[in-house]
């Protein structure tokens with residue numbers, strides 16, 4: 001089966017998640033696409049499409065957002081994932097950044113966790129990241145984010161079950 005895993009990333013974590021997901025689907029023909037490099041792909045050409053992108057300042061990466069807005073998904077099968085640092089914001093991030101009808105028809109939409117890597121940021125983003133960490137210091141539920149390896153496995157299993 002043909003699977004498209006299309007992603008956008010700013011500091012590389014979403015790419016890592018997309019690559020891990022692709023590795024878990026070896027029996028399928030997977031196209032792994034950085035949307036900043038290959039933007040004109042159509043979910044209609046694939047049996048299953050996964051789109052992933054990071055959240056910054058509450059917003060989904062604009063390249064992933066645009067791809068989701070211009071693509072025709074239904075009736076194809078598809079799933080979405082985000083990478084984010086605040087796990088308790090996940091539901092809200094999906095609600096605010098994805099069209100509700102698309103979420104309703106998705107096989108699954110989930111967070112695959114995130115990473116906070118000062119080294120991979122532009123100067124401005126490093127500054128924002130520092131503020132982001134500072135502003136969450138008083139939040140006792142805040143833990144430094146990591147990639148949810150098990151959730152990547154669950155996502156791969158769900159895709160395998162449905163194609």
Ligand SMILES: Cc1cc2nc3c(=O)[nH]c(=O)nc-3n(C[C@H](O)[C@H](O)[C@H](O)COP(=O)(O)O)c2cc1C
Pocket residue numbers: 008009010011012013014015053054055056057058059083084085086087089113114115116117121125126128129132
């Ligand atoms: C400047 C900046 C702002 C961020 N804003 C948020 C945010 O609003 N909510 C959140 O959950 N995570 C936030 N994060 C964490 C990112 O979602 C996390 O670092 C993610 O792994 C980035 O993915 P990427 O490496 O694919 O760009 C922010 C990170 C940075 C650097």
